[in-house]
Amino acid sequence: MARWGMAIDLAKCSACQACVVACQSENNIPCVPPEEARSGRILSWISLLPELEGEYPRLSMRLVPLPCLHCDNPPCILVCPVKATGINAEGTVHQIYPRCIGCRYCTTGCPYTRRMFNWYKPEFPGDLALALNPDVSVRPKGVVEKCTLCHHRLMQAREEAKAAKRPLAEGDYLPACAEVCPSGAITFGDLDDPASAVAQLARNPRAFRLLEDLGTKPKVFHLAEGEWSGGRGNQT
Amino acid sequence: MDVETKLEISRDDAVLIQPIVAARGSFYYLAAALLAFSALAFFAWVEQLRRGLGVTGLNVPVYWGVYITNFVFFIGISHAGTLISAILRLCHAEWRRSITRAAEVITVLVLFFGVGSIIMDLGRPDRALNVLRHPNFRSPLLWDVCSISVYLMASTIYLYLPLIPDIAILRDRTGGASWFYRFLAAGWRGTEKQKRRLDRAIAVMAVLVIPIAVSVHTVVSWVFAMTVQPGWHSAIFGPYFVVGAIFSGIAALIIAMALIRRIYFLHDYLKPVHFNHLGLLLMVMSLLWFYFTFAEYLTTFYGGDPSHLTVFYSKLTGRYALAFWTMFATCFVIPFPILAWRRTRTVAGTVVASISVIIGMWLERLTIVVPTMSQPRLPWATGLYSPTWIEIAITLGFGATFILLYMLFTRFFPIISIWEVQEGREHSLPEVIERVRSYMPGTEPVQ
Numbered sequence: 122m123a124r125w126g127m128a129i130d131l132a133k134c135s136a137c138q139a140c141v142v143a144c145q146s147e148n149n150i151p152c153v154p155p156e157e158a159r160s161g162r163i164l165s166w167i168s169l170l171p172e173l174e175g176e177y178p179r180l181s182m183r184l185v186p187l188p189c190l191h192c193d194n195p196p197c198i199l200v201c202p203v204k205a206t207g208i209n210a211e212g213t214v215h216q217i218y219p220r221c222i223g224c225r226y227c228t229t230g231c232p233y234t235r236r237m238f239n240w241y242k243p244e245f246p247g248d249l250a251l252a253l254n255p256d257v258s259v260r261p262k263g264v265v266e267k268c269t270l271c272h273h274r275l276m277q278a279r280e281e282a283k284a285a286k287r288p289l290a291e292g293d294y295l296p297a298c299a300e301v302c303p304s305g306a307i308t309f310g311d312l313d314d315p316a317s318a319v320a321q322l323a324r325n326p327r328a329f330r331l332l333e334d335l336g337t338k339p340k341v342f343h344l345a346e347g348e349w350s351g352g353r354g355n356q357t
Numbered sequence: 358m359d360v361e362t363k364l365e366i367s368r369d370d371a372v373l374i375q376p377i378v379a380a381r382g383s384f385y386y387l388a389a390a391l392l393a394f395s396a397l398a399f400f401a402w403v404e405q406l407r408r409g410l411g412v413t414g415l416n417v418p419v420y421w422g423v424y425i426t427n428f429v430f431f432i433g434i435s436h437a438g439t440l441i442s443a444i445l446r447l448c449h450a451e452w453r454r455s456i457t458r459a460a461e462v463i464t465v466l467v468l469f470f471g472v473g474s475i476i477m478d479l480g481r482p483d484r485a486l487n488v489l490r491h492p493n494f495r496s497p498l499l500w501d502v503c504s505i506s507v508y509l510m511a512s513t514i515y516l517y518l519p520l521i522p523d524i525a526i527l528r529d530r531t532g533g534a535s536w537f538y539r540f541l542a543a544g545w546r547g548t549e550k551q552k553r554r555l556d557r558a559i560a561v562m563a564v565l566v567i568p569i570a571v572s573v574h575t576v577v578s579w580v581f582a583m584t585v586q587p588g589w590h591s592a593i594f595g596p597y598f599v600v601g602a603i604f605s606g607i608a609a610l611i612i613a614m615a616l617i618r619r620i621y622f623l624h625d626y627l628k629p630v631h632f633n634h635l636g637l638l639l640m641v642m643s644l645l646w647f648y649f650t651f652a653e654y655l656t657t658f659y660g661g662d663p664s665h666l667t668v669f670y671s672k673l674t675g676r677y678a679l680a681f682w683t684m685f686a687t688c689f690v691i692p693f694p695i696l697a698w699r700r701t702r703t704v705a706g707t708v709v710a711s712i713s714v715i716i717g718m719w720l721e722r723l724t725i726v727v728p729t730m731s732q733p734r735l736p737w738a739t740g741l742y743s744p745t746w747i748e749i750a751i752t753l754g755f756g757a758t759f760i761l762l763y764m765l766f767t768r769f770f771p772i773i774s775i776w777e778v779q780e781g782r783e784h785s786l787p788e789v790i791e792r793v794r795s796y797m798p799g800t801e802p803v804q
Contacts, residue, residue: 157411160416161416161417161418161419162411162416162417163417170735170736170737171736172736173736187735196584196585199495199496200495200496200497200498200583200584201493201496202488202492202493202496202498202499202502203484203487203488203490203491203492203493204491204492204493205487205491220484220487220491221480221481221484222479222480222481222482222484222485222487222488223410223479223480223481223484224475224478224479224480224498225420225421225478225480226496226498226580228418228420229420229421229584229586229730230584230585230586232585232586232733232734232735233733233734233735234417234418234733234735234737237417238410238417238420238480239409239480240409240410240411240415241408241409241411242409261481262409262480263409263410263479263480263481264480264481265480331735332734332735335585
């Protein structure tokens with residue numbers, strides 16, 4: 122059985138946010154009006170975490186793309202009182218929208234703040250309503266939602282592989298963010314397959330996991346910039 | 358004893374059923390005013406249901422705010438009653454007789470508002486029963502569901518049992534005409550056998566209710582402490598919350614007693630000595646609260662974990678400093694001297710201290726919930742939280758509705774236990790003399 126994971130190379134990432142936009146349209150994430158966005162109610166399953174280091178004028182900043190990290194030991198699923206969230210056999214942390222009671226304990230328990238809440242009934246103004254992805258359900262108001270690693274794409278890839286009578290190959294299943302990244306910074310695949318690109322990147326000396334010391338065991342790895350990349354090492 | 362004996366209230370205590378016999382006009386004015394607040398809260402809730410939780414001031418990452426603060430606060434107040442009254446009963450504190458009922462009613466009524474606060478906080482209150490259909494016993498929130506429902510049941514029984522003889526008095530006053538009292542009196546005739554059974558049942562419930570009450574606020578604290586969030590992940594949260602709960606509970610009880618005494622002219626039953634004793638208890642809790650707060654914050658500071666220190670300094674010197682230091686003043690600096698000095702430990706003095714404690718303990722709950730939420734470990738744009746009118750209206754409405762229900766209770770049941778006061782008059786003086794004698798050397802212990 123696969124254990125789906127992701128490696129995000131910060132040396133390659135140009136912070137263009139194509140992954141954010143792709144995720145938004147792939148997963149029917151509602152647009153939030155500007156005043157709501159200002160009060161911090163943006164819904165986005167993958168967002169760029171700004172990290173500032175140092176003090177002006179010796180200041181460096183990096184933007185870290187951060188989806189749900191799909192921890193192997195997720196603190197969020199422990200605390201859900203109604204089992205509306207869980208982790209499946211392939212290590213993906215899922216959310217059952219019709220069961221969620223909206224208590225927001227999981228959003229509170231997640232140390233990465235990677236769970237979103239539907240403060241209102243989702244709205245898709247204008248033509249956006251016509252562009253909804255039929256493979257992904259639109260969430261009702263008052264429930265928590267989160268990155269699913271585009272689980273619907275896995276189902277589809279599996280069906281296609283089955284129809285072609287072959288096993289699921291690497292690259293058959295890619296989440297929208299990994300597929301769209303123009304600089305190839307996001308690598309996705311099976312972490313348990315030692316030959317896969319993502320498993321090799323996870324063993325790269327530059328690889329790290331956010332807040333690793335909390336013991337959450339994320340399946341999303343980040344690769345730190347090297348000095349050659351014009352990253353923070355050169356600016357300070 | 359003859360089965361047909363009519364149970365009567367002695368002439369001395371007739372004043373105790375006066376509120377049930379006739380209401381004063383001011384009762385209705387006050388009730389109407391409180392009802393207006395309830396209606397406002399209801400309107401606010403409908404608005405929230407219609408549009409979604411977006412009408413609150415909550416945001417990312419401050420997912421929890423005033424509603425969760427109210428939840429912890431109200432559940433804390435509920436420790437007034439049952440716990441205090443159970444401890445006093447078990448300790449044979451004779452001065453308890455006229456205050457136990459007032460305390461127990463607070464517990465039962467305020468629990469509904471604690472649970473109600475959680476319902477207000479849910480994004481999907483229509484699915485609240487999923488906690489029964491799909492329970493996850495690893496979630497501290499489900500532990501809460503279990504322990505609060507057990508507590509509600511136990512404290513309702515514990516309120517009801519000592520009410521039975523008083524209800525029988527009310528039943529017989531009208532010659533059994535009222536089905537309401539007839540049903541609730543459960544055939545009480547005041548026979549020796551019945552009295553023995555009632556005494557035993559009350560004693561059993563008093564013992565049972567103490568661990569349940571302690572478990573309730575421990576579990577409430579675990580909702581926070583079981584997460585790894587900075588400022589919450591602390592082992593002393595359980596006892597810290599229980600101490601805070603009893604602290605605010607006693608304060609609520611003192612305020613309630615002062616109002617009852619004034620409104621129903623019960624100066625003869627709720628005497629300065631009662632306020633003095635409860636004031637001393639409140640002072641001890643204030644010292645304990647200070648001790649826990651000091652221990653908690655010093656440990657955080659000394660440990661020096663940066664994510665914890667961010668939360669720590671936001672409270673001591675940062676954005677939440679006003680709330681934090683007001684809490685410190687109202688929980689310790691103001692009440693402690695008032696309660697420690699005998700000359701100010703009067704009825705008025707203890708009431709002032711209690712009002713201060715109530716404000717302080719609400720702020721304590723707020724400064725536990727919000728600063729941690731607004732400063733997560735990762736440097737997301739940190740949220741500013743200020744409640745909207747919806748949250749304020751619901752909070753005020755909850756307070757008002759609680760007072761209204763409490764008033765209604767006093768219209769239907771004696772708020773001071775008639776039979777326990779009577780029993781105190783008739784039996785407890787020789788009992789106490791006998792008990793004290795048994796403490797002395799050269800006497801056989803009393804069984």
